[in-house]
Amino acid sequence: MIINHPLLGPRDSAEFTYMGDAKQIDRPDWQSPNALAQFIDYAYMRDNPAGAHRELWYHEQGDRSFLVVTRDTTTHEIFSVELASDVARIQGRIA
Amino acid sequence: MKLWEGLEQDLNYNAMVSQRGILNLIHSDAQRDAFTRRGNAMILNGADADLLSTEIIQKRYPFLNVSNARFPIKGGLAQHRGGTVRHDAVAWGYARGADQMGVDIIQNCEVTGFRIKGGECLGVETSRGYVAGGKIAACVAGSSGRLMGKANMRLPIESHVLQAFVSEGLKPVLPGVITFGAGHFYCSQSDKGGLVFGGDLDGYNSYAQRGNLPVVEDVCEGAMAIFPMLGRVRLLRMWGGIMDMSMDGSPIIDRTHIEGLYFNGGWCYGGFKATPASGWCYAHLLATDAPHEFAKAYRFDRFEKGLMIDEKGVGNNPQLH
Ligand SMILES: Cc1cc2nc3c(=O)[nH]c(=O)nc-3n(C[C@H](O)[C@H](O)[C@H](O)COP(=O)(O)OP(=O)(O)OC[C@H]3O[C@@H](n4cnc5c(N)ncnc54)[C@H](O)[C@@H]3O)c2cc1C
Numbered sequence: 001m002i003i004n005h006p007l008l009g010p011r012d013s014a015e016f017t018y019m020g021d022a023k024q025i026d027r028p029d030w031q032s033p034n035a036l037a038q039f040i041d042y043a044y045m046r047d048n049p050a051g052a053h054r055e056l057w058y059h060e061q062g063d064r065s066f067l068v069v070t071r072d073t074t075t076h077e078i079f080s081v082e083l084a085s086d087v088a089r090i091q092g093r094i095a
Numbered sequence: 096m097k098l099w100e101g102l103e104q105d106l107n108y109n110a111m112v113s114q115r116g117i118l119n120l121i122h123s124d125a126q127r128d129a130f131t132r133r134g135n136a137m138i139l140n141g142a143d144a145d146l147l148s149t150e151i152i153q154k155r156y157p158f159l160n161v162s163n164a165r166f167p168i169k170g171g172l173a174q175h176r177g178g179t180v181r182h183d184a185v186a187w188g189y190a191r192g193a194d195q196m197g198v199d200i201i202q203n204c205e206v207t208g209f210r211i212k213g214g215e216c217l218g219v220e221t222s223r224g225y226v227a228g229g230k231i232a233a234c235v236a237g238s239s240g241r242l243m244g245k246a247n248m249r250l251p252i253e254s255h256v257l258q259a260f261v262s263e264g265l266k267p268v269l270p271g272v273i274t275f276g277a278g279h280f281y282c283s284q285s286d287k288g289g290l291v292f293g294g295d296l297d298g299y300n301s302y303a304q305r306g307n308l309p310v311v312e313d314v315c316e317g318a319m320a321i322f323p324m325l326g327r328v329r330l331l332r333m334w335g336g337i338m339d340m341s342m343d344g345s346p347i348i349d350r351t352h353i354e355g356l357y358f359n360g361g362w363c364y365g366g367f368k369a370t371p372a373s374g375w376c377y378a379h380l381l382a383t384d385a386p387h388e389f390a391k392a393y394r395f396d397r398f399e400k401g402l403m404i405d406e407k408g409v410g411n412n413p414q415l416h
Contacts, residue, residue, distance in 0.1 A: 001307060012309075013299075013307070013309075014309040018298050018299045018414060020253070020300075020412065020413070020414075021253075021300075036399075040398060040399045041249075043342075043398075043411050044251040044342045044398040044399075044411055045249045045250070045251055046240070046249065046250065046251070046252065046253050047240075047244075047249060048240030048241075048244075048249075048250065048252060048253050048254055048300065049240075050240075050241050050254075050302040053300050055299070055300060071299075073254070073300045073301050073302045073303065074302045074303055075303060076301065076303050076307075
Protein backbone atom coordinates (compact mmCIF):
# COMPACT_ATOMS: atom_id res chain seq x y z
CA MET A 1 0.00 0.00 0.00
CA ILE A 2 1.16 3.53 -0.74
CA ILE A 3 0.23 6.19 1.80
CA ASN A 4 0.10 9.70 0.44
CA HIS A 5 1.76 11.60 3.27
CA PRO A 6 0.46 15.22 3.40
CA LEU A 7 4.01 16.59 3.83
CA LEU A 8 6.27 13.95 2.26
CA GLY A 9 4.20 12.68 -0.64
CA PRO A 10 3.62 9.00 -1.52
CA ARG A 11 5.38 6.62 0.92
CA ASP A 12 5.47 2.82 1.18
CA SER A 13 3.26 1.64 4.04
CA ALA A 14 6.17 -0.51 5.25
CA GLU A 15 7.73 2.72 6.61
CA PHE A 16 4.80 3.05 9.01
CA THR A 17 3.62 1.35 12.15
CA TYR A 18 -0.11 0.72 12.33
CA MET A 19 -1.67 2.07 15.51
CA GLY A 20 -5.33 1.10 15.08
CA ASP A 21 -8.64 2.95 15.14
CA ALA A 22 -8.31 6.75 14.92
CA LYS A 23 -10.82 7.12 17.73
CA GLN A 24 -7.77 6.79 19.98
CA ILE A 25 -7.24 10.51 19.40
CA ASP A 26 -10.37 11.09 21.48
CA ARG A 27 -8.94 10.21 24.87
CA PRO A 28 -11.75 10.57 27.44
CA ASP A 29 -11.65 13.09 30.26
CA TRP A 30 -10.48 11.21 33.35
CA GLN A 31 -12.51 13.53 35.56
CA SER A 32 -15.85 12.92 33.89
CA PRO A 33 -18.37 11.07 36.10
CA ASN A 34 -18.45 7.95 33.88
CA ALA A 35 -14.73 8.04 33.08
CA LEU A 36 -14.34 4.30 33.80
CA ALA A 37 -16.93 3.25 31.23
CA GLN A 38 -15.52 5.71 28.72
CA PHE A 39 -11.98 4.41 29.15
CA ILE A 40 -13.06 0.76 28.79
CA ASP A 41 -14.74 1.70 25.54
CA TYR A 42 -11.77 3.80 24.42
CA ALA A 43 -9.18 1.12 25.15
CA TYR A 44 -10.97 -2.08 24.16
CA MET A 45 -14.14 -1.70 22.10
CA ARG A 46 -13.93 -1.28 18.33
CA ASP A 47 -16.40 -0.66 15.48
CA ASN A 48 -14.19 -2.86 13.25
CA PRO A 49 -16.09 -1.90 10.06
CA ALA A 50 -15.98 -3.68 6.72
CA GLY A 51 -15.60 -0.60 4.53
CA ALA A 52 -14.27 2.89 5.29
CA HIS A 53 -12.10 2.88 8.42
CA ARG A 54 -10.35 5.87 10.00
CA GLU A 55 -7.07 4.67 11.46
CA LEU A 56 -3.75 5.88 12.81
CA TRP A 57 -0.47 5.20 11.03
CA TYR A 58 2.78 6.29 12.69
CA HIS A 59 5.58 7.25 10.30
CA GLU A 60 8.22 5.54 12.38
CA GLN A 61 10.79 5.17 9.58
CA GLY A 62 10.13 8.71 8.42
CA ASP A 63 9.21 12.01 10.03
CA ARG A 64 7.61 10.45 13.13
CA SER A 65 4.27 12.04 12.44
CA PHE A 66 0.96 10.33 13.18
CA LEU A 67 -1.42 10.24 10.24
CA VAL A 68 -5.16 9.64 10.12
CA VAL A 69 -5.72 7.42 7.09
CA THR A 70 -9.21 6.68 5.80
CA ARG A 71 -9.01 3.31 4.07
CA ASP A 72 -11.46 0.74 2.74
CA THR A 73 -10.85 -2.46 4.73
CA THR A 74 -12.47 -4.56 2.01
CA THR A 75 -10.17 -3.35 -0.82
CA HIS A 76 -7.25 -1.56 0.95
CA GLU A 77 -8.01 1.54 -1.15
CA ILE A 78 -6.97 4.74 0.64
CA PHE A 79 -9.44 7.63 0.40
CA SER A 80 -7.72 10.34 2.39
CA VAL A 81 -4.68 11.03 4.57
CA GLU A 82 -4.51 13.78 7.17
CA LEU A 83 -1.96 14.74 9.80
CA ALA A 84 -3.32 13.54 13.14
CA SER A 85 -2.22 16.84 14.66
CA ASP A 86 -4.46 18.70 12.17
CA VAL A 87 -7.38 16.44 13.08
CA ALA A 88 -6.80 17.03 16.79
CA ARG A 89 -6.52 20.78 16.20
CA ILE A 90 -9.82 20.92 14.30
CA GLN A 91 -11.41 19.04 17.20
CA GLY A 92 -9.97 21.63 19.59
CA ARG A 93 -7.92 19.02 21.44
CA ILE A 94 -4.67 20.91 20.90
CA ALA A 95 -4.01 24.59 20.33
CA MET B 96 -5.50 -33.04 22.58
CA LYS B 97 -7.43 -36.22 23.33
CA LEU B 98 -10.39 -34.84 21.39
CA TRP B 99 -8.11 -34.62 18.35
CA GLU B 100 -6.71 -38.08 18.99
CA GLY B 101 -10.20 -39.60 19.01
CA LEU B 102 -11.71 -37.38 16.34
CA GLU B 103 -11.42 -39.69 13.36
CA GLN B 104 -12.88 -42.64 15.25
CA ASP B 105 -15.67 -40.49 16.72
CA LEU B 106 -16.65 -39.12 13.32
CA ASN B 107 -15.68 -42.14 11.24
CA TYR B 108 -13.90 -39.74 8.93
CA ASN B 109 -10.29 -39.48 7.81
CA ALA B 110 -9.17 -36.00 8.88
CA MET B 111 -5.50 -36.85 8.36
CA VAL B 112 -4.68 -36.18 12.00
CA SER B 113 -0.92 -36.55 12.05
CA GLN B 114 0.91 -36.28 15.37
CA ARG B 115 4.27 -35.61 13.80
CA GLY B 116 5.31 -33.25 16.60
CA ILE B 117 5.88 -29.52 16.78
CA LEU B 118 9.17 -27.85 17.63
CA ASN B 119 9.46 -24.20 18.72
CA LEU B 120 13.05 -23.06 18.16
CA ILE B 121 14.93 -21.03 20.78
CA HIS B 122 17.43 -18.36 19.74
CA SER B 123 18.50 -16.58 22.92
CA ASP B 124 18.92 -17.14 26.65
CA ALA B 125 15.86 -15.01 27.42
CA GLN B 126 13.82 -17.07 25.03
CA ARG B 127 15.01 -20.27 26.67
CA ASP B 128 13.72 -18.93 30.00
CA ALA B 129 10.39 -18.01 28.42
CA PHE B 130 10.02 -21.38 26.68
CA THR B 131 11.03 -23.29 29.80
CA ARG B 132 8.25 -21.45 31.58
CA ARG B 133 5.86 -22.26 28.74
CA GLY B 134 6.88 -25.92 28.85
CA ASN B 135 6.29 -26.05 32.60
CA ALA B 136 2.90 -24.42 32.17
CA MET B 137 2.02 -27.05 29.57
CA ILE B 138 3.12 -29.92 31.84
CA LEU B 139 1.23 -28.46 34.82
CA ASN B 140 -1.88 -28.45 32.65
CA GLY B 141 -1.44 -32.08 31.70
CA ALA B 142 0.06 -31.58 28.22
CA ASP B 143 3.47 -32.78 27.10
CA ALA B 144 6.54 -30.61 26.64
CA ASP B 145 10.17 -31.46 26.10
CA LEU B 146 13.11 -29.04 26.11
CA LEU B 147 15.63 -30.13 23.48
CA SER B 148 19.33 -29.24 23.21
CA THR B 149 20.89 -27.95 20.00
CA GLU B 150 22.74 -31.27 19.62
CA ILE B 151 19.53 -33.30 19.64
CA ILE B 152 17.85 -30.84 17.27
CA GLN B 153 20.77 -31.04 14.87
CA LYS B 154 20.62 -34.83 14.91
CA ARG B 155 16.87 -34.92 14.24
CA TYR B 156 16.74 -32.04 11.78
CA PRO B 157 20.17 -31.94 10.07
CA PHE B 158 18.96 -29.39 7.49
CA LEU B 159 18.43 -26.64 10.08
CA ASN B 160 21.02 -23.87 10.15
CA VAL B 161 21.87 -23.84 13.86
CA SER B 162 24.74 -21.37 13.52
CA ASN B 163 23.11 -18.47 11.68
CA ALA B 164 25.17 -15.46 12.80
CA ARG B 165 22.13 -13.38 13.66
CA PHE B 166 19.69 -16.06 14.89
CA PRO B 167 21.64 -19.11 16.09
CA ILE B 168 19.48 -22.02 17.28
CA LYS B 169 20.07 -22.47 21.01
CA GLY B 170 17.57 -25.23 21.63
CA GLY B 171 13.88 -25.91 21.24
CA LEU B 172 10.63 -26.71 22.98
CA ALA B 173 8.94 -29.80 21.54
CA GLN B 174 5.38 -31.05 21.95
CA HIS B 175 5.62 -34.50 20.41
CA ARG B 176 1.86 -35.06 20.33
CA GLY B 177 1.22 -31.90 18.32
CA GLY B 178 1.13 -31.96 14.55
CA THR B 179 -1.05 -31.31 11.54
CA VAL B 180 -4.63 -32.02 10.51
CA ARG B 181 -6.36 -31.51 7.20
CA HIS B 182 -8.62 -28.54 7.96
CA ASP B 183 -11.21 -29.14 5.22
CA ALA B 184 -11.66 -32.71 6.42
CA VAL B 185 -12.29 -31.48 9.96
CA ALA B 186 -15.09 -29.21 8.73
CA TRP B 187 -16.53 -31.98 6.53
CA GLY B 188 -16.23 -34.61 9.24
CA TYR B 189 -17.97 -32.45 11.82
CA ALA B 190 -20.65 -31.44 9.32
CA ARG B 191 -21.42 -35.04 8.47
CA GLY B 192 -21.35 -36.04 12.14
CA ALA B 193 -23.74 -33.23 13.08
CA ASP B 194 -26.03 -34.07 10.18
CA GLN B 195 -26.18 -37.71 11.23
CA MET B 196 -27.16 -36.61 14.73
CA GLY B 197 -30.08 -34.61 13.38
CA VAL B 198 -28.65 -31.13 13.00
CA ASP B 199 -30.00 -29.17 10.04
CA ILE B 200 -27.21 -27.48 8.11
CA ILE B 201 -28.56 -24.79 5.81
CA GLN B 202 -25.99 -23.82 3.22
CA ASN B 203 -25.73 -20.50 1.39
CA CYS B 204 -27.86 -18.84 4.02
CA GLU B 205 -26.56 -15.57 5.45
CA VAL B 206 -27.72 -14.24 8.78
CA THR B 207 -28.73 -10.67 7.99
CA GLY B 208 -30.09 -9.61 11.37
CA PHE B 209 -31.29 -10.63 14.81
CA ARG B 210 -34.88 -10.38 16.02
CA ILE B 211 -34.52 -8.88 19.48
CA LYS B 212 -37.48 -7.95 21.69
CA GLY B 213 -37.29 -6.62 25.23
CA GLY B 214 -33.62 -7.54 25.55
CA GLU B 215 -34.23 -11.10 24.38
CA CYS B 216 -33.07 -12.67 21.13
CA LEU B 217 -35.90 -14.62 19.51
CA GLY B 218 -34.30 -15.66 16.24
CA VAL B 219 -32.35 -14.62 13.18
CA GLU B 220 -33.31 -12.98 9.92
CA THR B 221 -31.57 -14.69 7.02
CA SER B 222 -31.28 -14.36 3.27
CA ARG B 223 -33.71 -17.31 3.13
CA GLY B 224 -36.20 -16.15 5.69
CA TYR B 225 -36.69 -15.94 9.44
CA VAL B 226 -35.46 -18.72 11.73
CA ALA B 227 -36.67 -18.72 15.33
CA GLY B 228 -34.64 -20.32 18.08
CA GLY B 229 -34.56 -20.70 21.85
CA LYS B 230 -30.85 -20.04 21.94
CA ILE B 231 -28.86 -18.32 19.22
CA ALA B 232 -25.15 -19.14 19.08
CA ALA B 233 -22.79 -16.99 16.99
CA CYS B 234 -19.43 -18.45 15.91
CA VAL B 235 -18.18 -16.75 12.76
CA ALA B 236 -14.47 -16.01 13.38
CA GLY B 237 -13.31 -13.17 11.09
CA SER B 238 -16.89 -11.97 10.57
CA SER B 239 -17.57 -11.60 14.31
CA GLY B 240 -17.58 -7.79 14.30
CA ARG B 241 -19.84 -7.59 11.27
CA LEU B 242 -22.31 -10.18 12.57
CA MET B 243 -22.58 -8.91 16.14
CA GLY B 244 -22.89 -5.38 14.75
CA LYS B 245 -26.32 -6.50 13.51
CA ALA B 246 -27.25 -6.90 17.19
CA ASN B 247 -25.80 -3.43 17.85
CA MET B 248 -22.89 -4.97 19.72
CA ARG B 249 -19.34 -3.73 19.54
CA LEU B 250 -16.61 -6.21 20.40
CA PRO B 251 -13.09 -6.06 21.83
CA ILE B 252 -11.99 -7.47 18.45
CA GLU B 253 -10.43 -6.22 15.21
CA SER B 254 -10.39 -8.15 11.94
CA HIS B 255 -6.93 -8.56 10.44
CA VAL B 256 -5.50 -10.41 7.46
CA LEU B 257 -3.13 -13.38 7.82
CA GLN B 258 -1.42 -14.87 4.80
CA ALA B 259 -0.42 -18.48 4.24
CA PHE B 260 1.81 -20.01 1.59
CA VAL B 261 2.31 -23.32 -0.19
CA SER B 262 5.42 -24.27 -2.14
CA GLU B 263 5.70 -26.62 -5.10
CA GLY B 264 5.66 -30.30 -4.17
CA LEU B 265 8.93 -31.71 -2.80
CA LYS B 266 10.09 -35.12 -1.66
CA PRO B 267 9.71 -35.57 2.10
CA VAL B 268 12.11 -33.03 3.62
CA LEU B 269 10.45 -31.80 6.79
CA PRO B 270 9.44 -34.32 9.47
CA GLY B 271 7.11 -32.30 11.70
CA VAL B 272 6.14 -28.70 12.34
CA ILE B 273 8.91 -26.21 13.03
CA THR B 274 8.54 -22.62 14.22
CA PHE B 275 11.24 -19.97 14.04
CA GLY B 276 11.41 -18.02 17.29
CA ALA B 277 13.42 -14.98 16.28
CA GLY B 278 11.06 -13.72 13.63
CA HIS B 279 7.70 -15.22 12.88
CA PHE B 280 7.73 -18.24 10.62
CA TYR B 281 6.23 -21.71 10.91
CA CYS B 282 6.34 -24.57 8.46
CA SER B 283 5.21 -28.12 7.86
CA GLN B 284 5.04 -30.36 4.81
CA SER B 285 1.75 -31.61 3.44
CA ASP B 286 1.25 -35.21 2.33
CA LYS B 287 1.22 -33.96 -1.26
CA GLY B 288 4.74 -32.63 -0.68
CA GLY B 289 4.12 -28.89 -0.61
CA LEU B 290 5.63 -26.91 2.23
CA VAL B 291 2.86 -25.09 4.07
CA PHE B 292 4.05 -22.02 5.90
CA GLY B 293 3.20 -18.60 7.25
CA GLY B 294 4.25 -15.83 9.58
CA ASP B 295 2.96 -12.52 10.89
CA LEU B 296 -0.31 -10.77 10.26
CA ASP B 297 -0.09 -7.94 7.76
CA GLY B 298 -0.88 -5.72 10.72
CA TYR B 299 -3.80 -3.50 9.71
CA ASN B 300 -7.59 -3.93 9.84
CA SER B 301 -8.71 -5.85 6.79
CA TYR B 302 -11.59 -7.84 5.36
CA ALA B 303 -9.96 -8.01 1.92
CA GLN B 304 -8.87 -11.68 2.14
CA ARG B 305 -5.57 -10.82 0.55
CA GLY B 306 -2.38 -9.36 1.94
CA ASN B 307 0.57 -7.33 0.73
CA LEU B 308 4.16 -8.01 -0.27
CA PRO B 309 6.15 -6.74 2.75
CA VAL B 310 4.89 -9.66 4.85
CA VAL B 311 5.60 -12.14 2.03
CA GLU B 312 9.20 -10.94 2.06
CA ASP B 313 9.42 -11.10 5.83
CA VAL B 314 8.08 -14.67 5.94
CA CYS B 315 10.50 -15.83 3.24
CA GLU B 316 13.42 -14.20 5.08
CA GLY B 317 12.41 -16.13 8.21
CA ALA B 318 12.40 -19.32 6.14
CA MET B 319 15.86 -18.64 4.76
CA ALA B 320 17.28 -17.90 8.22
CA ILE B 321 16.68 -21.46 9.41
CA PHE B 322 16.17 -23.48 6.18
CA PRO B 323 18.84 -22.27 3.75
CA MET B 324 18.02 -25.40 1.69
CA LEU B 325 14.76 -23.73 0.62
CA GLY B 326 16.46 -20.99 -1.39
CA ARG B 327 15.50 -22.47 -4.77
CA VAL B 328 12.03 -23.62 -3.84
CA ARG B 329 9.23 -21.93 -5.74
CA LEU B 330 6.10 -20.57 -4.17
CA LEU B 331 3.04 -22.23 -5.65
CA ARG B 332 0.24 -20.22 -4.11
CA MET B 333 -0.64 -17.90 -1.27
CA TRP B 334 -3.80 -16.48 0.18
CA GLY B 335 -5.08 -14.34 3.01
CA GLY B 336 -7.84 -15.01 5.52
CA ILE B 337 -9.54 -12.85 8.10
CA MET B 338 -8.59 -13.21 11.75
CA ASP B 339 -10.78 -12.21 14.69
CA MET B 340 -7.95 -10.60 16.68
CA SER B 341 -9.04 -9.89 20.23
CA MET B 342 -7.65 -7.12 22.42
CA ASP B 343 -5.68 -9.50 24.64
CA GLY B 344 -5.01 -12.30 22.17
CA SER B 345 -7.38 -14.72 23.92
CA PRO B 346 -10.85 -15.90 22.91
CA ILE B 347 -14.33 -15.22 24.26
CA ILE B 348 -16.89 -17.99 24.89
CA ASP B 349 -19.73 -16.29 26.72
CA ARG B 350 -23.32 -15.15 26.93
CA THR B 351 -23.94 -11.67 25.62
CA HIS B 352 -25.96 -9.01 27.46
CA ILE B 353 -28.88 -9.99 25.20
CA GLU B 354 -30.82 -12.93 26.65
CA GLY B 355 -30.58 -16.03 24.45
CA LEU B 356 -27.69 -14.73 22.34
CA TYR B 357 -24.28 -16.39 22.78
CA PHE B 358 -20.89 -15.64 21.30
CA ASN B 359 -17.75 -17.63 20.57
CA GLY B 360 -14.89 -15.79 18.84
CA GLY B 361 -11.70 -13.80 19.13
CA TRP B 362 -9.54 -16.87 18.47
CA CYS B 363 -6.98 -14.84 16.58
CA TYR B 364 -4.87 -17.15 14.40
CA GLY B 365 -5.01 -20.11 16.76
CA GLY B 366 -8.62 -21.06 16.21
CA PHE B 367 -8.04 -24.19 14.20
CA LYS B 368 -6.09 -26.13 16.81
CA ALA B 369 -8.79 -25.17 19.32
CA THR B 370 -11.71 -26.43 17.21
CA PRO B 371 -12.75 -29.52 19.25
CA ALA B 372 -12.14 -27.91 22.65
CA SER B 373 -13.80 -24.64 21.63
CA GLY B 374 -16.87 -26.52 20.40
CA TRP B 375 -16.93 -28.68 23.52
CA CYS B 376 -16.89 -25.65 25.84
CA TYR B 377 -19.40 -23.73 23.73
CA ALA B 378 -21.79 -26.68 23.76
CA HIS B 379 -21.45 -26.83 27.55
CA LEU B 380 -22.28 -23.14 27.85
CA LEU B 381 -25.30 -23.49 25.55
CA ALA B 382 -26.61 -26.54 27.35
CA THR B 383 -26.12 -25.37 30.94
CA ASP B 384 -25.92 -21.56 30.69
CA ALA B 385 -22.75 -21.78 32.77
CA PRO B 386 -19.20 -21.61 31.43
CA HIS B 387 -17.24 -24.84 31.14
CA GLU B 388 -14.48 -25.15 33.72
CA PHE B 389 -11.81 -24.66 31.03
CA ALA B 390 -13.48 -21.55 29.63
CA LYS B 391 -14.34 -19.73 32.85
CA ALA B 392 -11.86 -16.98 32.08
CA TYR B 393 -13.03 -16.40 28.49
CA ARG B 394 -15.63 -13.80 29.44
CA PHE B 395 -16.63 -10.49 27.88
CA ASP B 396 -16.25 -8.64 31.17
CA ARG B 397 -12.58 -9.49 31.68
CA PHE B 398 -11.56 -6.25 29.97
CA GLU B 399 -13.45 -3.98 32.37
CA LYS B 400 -12.39 -6.10 35.34
CA GLY B 401 -8.71 -5.99 34.41
CA LEU B 402 -8.59 -9.79 34.04
CA MET B 403 -7.09 -9.88 30.57
CA ILE B 404 -5.34 -13.07 29.45
CA ASP B 405 -2.53 -11.37 27.61
CA GLU B 406 0.08 -14.11 27.25
CA LYS B 407 2.53 -11.93 25.38
CA GLY B 408 1.99 -8.86 27.52
CA VAL B 409 1.66 -6.50 24.55
CA GLY B 410 -1.51 -4.72 25.69
CA ASN B 411 -4.54 -3.78 23.63
CA ASN B 412 -2.80 -4.04 20.24
CA PRO B 413 -4.65 -6.81 18.40
CA GLN B 414 -2.12 -6.89 15.56
CA LEU B 415 0.70 -7.77 17.96
CA HIS B 416 -0.79 -10.83 19.63
C1 LIG C 1 -3.97 -18.13 6.57
C2 LIG C 1 -4.47 -18.69 7.87
C3 LIG C 1 -3.69 -19.60 8.59
C4 LIG C 1 -4.13 -20.11 9.80
N1 LIG C 1 -3.34 -21.01 10.44
C5 LIG C 1 -3.76 -21.54 11.62
C6 LIG C 1 -2.95 -22.52 12.27
O1 LIG C 1 -1.89 -22.91 11.79
N2 LIG C 1 -3.38 -23.01 13.45
C7 LIG C 1 -4.55 -22.61 14.01
O2 LIG C 1 -4.89 -23.09 15.08
N3 LIG C 1 -5.35 -21.70 13.39
C8 LIG C 1 -4.98 -21.16 12.21
N4 LIG C 1 -5.77 -20.23 11.58
C9 LIG C 1 -7.01 -19.76 12.25
C10 LIG C 1 -8.17 -20.71 12.02
O3 LIG C 1 -8.24 -21.04 10.67
C11 LIG C 1 -9.50 -20.05 12.46
O4 LIG C 1 -9.39 -19.54 13.77
C12 LIG C 1 -10.62 -21.07 12.42
O5 LIG C 1 -10.73 -21.63 11.14
C13 LIG C 1 -11.94 -20.45 12.83
O6 LIG C 1 -12.93 -21.45 12.77
P1 LIG C 1 -14.44 -21.10 12.93
O7 LIG C 1 -15.22 -22.35 12.71
O8 LIG C 1 -14.64 -20.36 14.23
O9 LIG C 1 -14.74 -20.04 11.80
P2 LIG C 1 -14.75 -20.21 10.21
O10 LIG C 1 -14.13 -21.49 9.79
O11 LIG C 1 -14.24 -18.93 9.65
O12 LIG C 1 -16.28 -20.35 9.96
C14 LIG C 1 -17.15 -19.25 10.15
C15 LIG C 1 -18.31 -19.48 9.24
O13 LIG C 1 -19.30 -18.50 9.49
C16 LIG C 1 -19.88 -18.13 8.26
N5 LIG C 1 -20.49 -16.81 8.40
C17 LIG C 1 -19.91 -15.59 8.57
N6 LIG C 1 -20.83 -14.62 8.63
C18 LIG C 1 -22.04 -15.23 8.51
C19 LIG C 1 -23.38 -14.75 8.50
N7 LIG C 1 -23.68 -13.45 8.62
N8 LIG C 1 -24.37 -15.65 8.32
C20 LIG C 1 -24.10 -16.98 8.21
N9 LIG C 1 -22.85 -17.49 8.22
C21 LIG C 1 -21.83 -16.62 8.36
C22 LIG C 1 -18.72 -18.14 7.28
O14 LIG C 1 -19.20 -18.28 5.97
C23 LIG C 1 -17.94 -19.35 7.75
O15 LIG C 1 -18.34 -20.52 7.10
C24 LIG C 1 -5.37 -19.71 10.33
C25 LIG C 1 -6.15 -18.82 9.61
C26 LIG C 1 -5.71 -18.30 8.39
C27 LIG C 1 -6.60 -17.36 7.62
